[in-house]
Amino acid sequence: MSTELVDKSAVGVTGPQYHVGVQAGQISEVVLMPGDPFRVQLIADRLEDPVEVAHQREYRTVTGTYKGRKITACSSGMGCPSTAIGVEELARAGAKVFIRVGSTAALQPHISVGDLIVSEGSYRNDGTTPAYVPLPYPAVPDFELTMMLKQVATEFGEERGFAAHAGLNATDDAFYAESPEWIAKLSSMGLANVEMESSAMFVVARLRGLRAGMVCAVSGNLVTGDVVYGKANERLHTGWEHSIDVALEAVYRLGL
Numbered sequence: 001m002s003t004e005l006v007d008k009s010a011v012g013v014t015g016p017q018y019h020v021g022v023q024a025g026q027i028s029e030v031v032l033m034p035g036d037p038f039r040v041q042l043i044a045d046r047l048e049d050p051v052e053v054a055h056q057r058e059y060r061t062v063t064g065t066y067k068g069r070k071i072t073a074c075s076s077g078m079g080c081p082s083t084a085i086g087v088e089e090l091a092r093a094g095a096k097v098f099i100r101v102g103s104t105a106a107l108q109p110h111i112s113v114g115d116l117i118v119s120e121g122s123y124r125n126d127g128t129t130p131a132y133v134p135l136p137y138p139a140v141p142d143f144e145l146t147m148m149l150k151q152v153a154t155e156f157g158e159e160r161g162f163a164a165h166a167g168l169n170a171t172d173d174a175f176y177a178e179s180p181e182w183i184a185k186l187s188s189m190g191l192a193n194v195e196m197e198s199s200a201m202f203v204v205a206r207l208r209g210l211r212a213g214m215v216c217a218v219s220g221n222l223v224t225g226d227v228v229y230g231k232a233n234e235r236l237h238t239g240w241e242h243s244i245d246v247a248l249e250a251v252y253r254l255g256l
């Protein structure tokens with residue numbers, strides 16, 4: 001019987017990745033990551049010559065071009081564990097820049113459903129990132145990418161009639177453990193919004209020498225009670241489209 005301990009930083013690094021299923025040559029250095037695999041199609045619809053290169057588990061991956069730049073869309077699934085795996089495996093296949101284009105719940109009363117929020121940093125209320133680094137380590141996005149996401153979101157908001165915000169967000173693990181007391185606490189700390197993936201994306205990206213950012217569409221407001229459950233949320237759907245347009249334009253303007 002072998003007694004050699006597996007070093008996961010050294011196994012399976014090349015070739016098709018274990019969970020995501022992609023390998024070098026199939027993806028761009030730039031990856032847009034929604035949570036939902038079905039939302040990858042919204043991104044693919046904006047690309048020229050989109051090709052689905054893999055679809056395993058929650059990870060659907062499509063590569064195409066936008067204004068002459070190669071772009072990949074790959075879903076993360078919900079939560080930090082699958083996001084961390086996705087970022088790690090996509091990086092092994094050549095990805096260097098990640099932009100989360102997700103949905104998020106607002107925590108401040110002036111933010112409306114369908115608005116966009118650009119993250120300036122995440123409060124790490126997740127169980128995945130402490131497995132990488134101690135909690136005092138900051139979960140912060142790439143500064144230059146974040147500035148461009150804010151600029152483009154503001155411009156597009158003025159043109160299209162939506163509000164663009166920027167601020168700190170919470171990353172929670174447990175959607176249904178977000179009690180009124182917890183929501184009030186997050187809001188009182190001045191956090192703009194809560195979602196479930198960005199702390200893992202930001203921490204793993206920093207540790208691996210990658211760049212990351214996030215622009216999310218607001219699904220509901222947890223402090224005003226303006227939430228939409230159990231029926232189609234059209235304002236959110238339009239917000240997703242705006243967030244994807246903002247991310248693609250930011251990539252183009254930065255020459256990524």
Ligand SMILES: O=P(O)(O)O[C@H]1O[C@H](CO)[C@@H](O)[C@H]1O
Nearest residue numbers: 034035036078102103195196
């Ligand atoms: O719509 P996505 O991008 O999945 O984002 C949000 O939606 C899910 C919860 O409803 C979580 O994944 C949260 O982060």
Ligand SMILES: O=c1cc[nH]c(=O)[nH]1
Nearest residue numbers: 104105172194195196
């Ligand atoms: O964590 C989250 C994300 C979206 N919506 C919520 O209510 N909570």
